[in-house]
Amino acid sequence: MQRSGRCEGPGDLHLHSTHSDGTEPPAQVMAAAHAHGMRTVALTDHDTTSGWAEAADAATSLGMTFVPGMEMSSQHEWRSIHVLAYLFDPDEPRLRAMTDRVRRSRLQRARIMADRIARDYDITWEDIVAQTSTGATVGRPHIADALIARGVVADRGEAFSTILATGGDYYVSLFSPDPVEAVELIVGAGGVAIIAHPAGRAGIPPKRLLTRMLDAGLAGFELGHRENLPAAVATLRALADERDLIVTGSSDYHGLGKPNQPGEHTTSEAMLERLIDRGTGCAPVLP
Ligand code: AMP
Ligand code: FE
Ligand code: FE
Numbered sequence: 697m698q699r700s701g702r703c704e705g706p707g708d709l710h711l712h713s714t715h716s717d718g719t720e721p722p723a724q725v726m727a728a729a730h731a732h733g734m735r736t737v738a739l740t741d742h743d744t745t746s747g748w749a750e751a752a753d754a755a756t757s758l759g760m761t762f763v764p765g766m767e768m769s770s771q772h773e774w775r776s777i778h779v780l781a782y783l784f785d786p787d788e789p790r791l792r793a794m795t796d797r798v799r800r801s802r803l804q805r806a807r808i809m810a811d812r813i814a815r816d817y818d819i820t821w822e823d824i825v826a827q828t829s830t831g832a833t834v835g836r837p838h839i840a841d842a843l844i845a846r847g848v849v850a851d852r853g854e855a856f857s858t859i860l861a862t863g864g865d866y867y868v869s870l871f872s873p874d875p876v877e878a879v880e881l882i883v884g885a886g887g888v889a890i891i892a893h894p895a896g897r898a899g900i901p902p903k904r905l906l907t908r909m910l911d912a913g914l915a916g917f918e919l920g921h922r923e924n925l926p927a928a929v930a931t932l933r934a935l936a937d938e939r940d941l942i943v944t945g946s947s948d949y950h951g952l953g954k955p956n957q958p959g960e961h962t963t964s965e966a967m968l969e970r971l972i973d974r975g976t977g978c979a980p981v982l983p
């Protein structure tokens with residue numbers, strides 16, 4: 697195999713900044729990944745690419761290879777499925793229209809959740825706006841941060857297990873595409889689609905759905921992730937081996953928003969090379 701030298705050393709391909717629900721701006725996220733020994737990094741904010749430019753500058757000036765990414769929301773029946781997208785064209789119209797629509801839905805949904813919560817707790821929409829960077833993809837973590845600031849809960853974890861729980865009294869779902877459509881949009885924009893944390897508490901996506909996603913061009917699974925359960929990982933690893941899929945490992949760092957630390961799971965050099973070879977919508981940014 698030809699050694700290109702693009703990806704020497706460990707890679708972390710799942711990191712969030714203040715452009716979505718991380719607590720640190722992109723440059724600080726890249727510095728954190730570098731301090732944890734990473735040499736290839738991606739920024740994967742939810743449903744947005746707005747942090748790419750700052751992250752690429754910071755990553756490459758620290759000597760790291762930058763892989764542009766995004767974590768796309770999707771939904772199958774009751775199940776939320778996050779699809780990591782890499783190396784796609786950020787200006788491709790269909791994908792862009794979809795992520796714009798998801799972000800608008802997230803904003804409306806956050807307002808409705810805020811109204812519901814405000815009936816029982818001392819919290820306003822302005823409190824939530826104050827926790828959200830301008831233009832960021834808004835989510836329940838920003839509502840959690842507003843509740844923390846008001847002293848209602850101690851941390852995001854407590855907010856999610858109580859007031860913000862999926863299916864709870866205050867919960868409102870957001871619009872997002874079917875997972876197969878998400879994969880089609882990513883692949884249509886030249887990107888590489890990988891299911892994020894596919895083996896978590898909700899269980900593996902149904903086999904029929906996985907087959908349809910693979911038929912649409914799904915490239916692989918994020919098997920290294922703290923929320924994945926070992927038995928389910930073994931099942932997906934067997935499928936990945938059988939189909940020769942790409943397998944990644946990453947931290948899902950959210951700054952202070954989660955305990956996850958950069959580099960707690962990593963992606964091998966061989967898999968980084970395969971992923972970069974497969975993406976055609978944009979190029980990795982080299983140091
Ligand atoms: P949303 O997409 O707005 O429904 O919110 C889901 C997001 O909240 C995910 O991206 C997670 O990063 C975050 N999240 C979910 N559960 C927790 C938790 N227990 N602690 C902190 N963040 C969480
Ligand atoms: Fe998140
Ligand atoms: Fe996720």
Ligand code: ZN
Nearest residue numbers: 710712767948
């Ligand atoms: Zn994530």
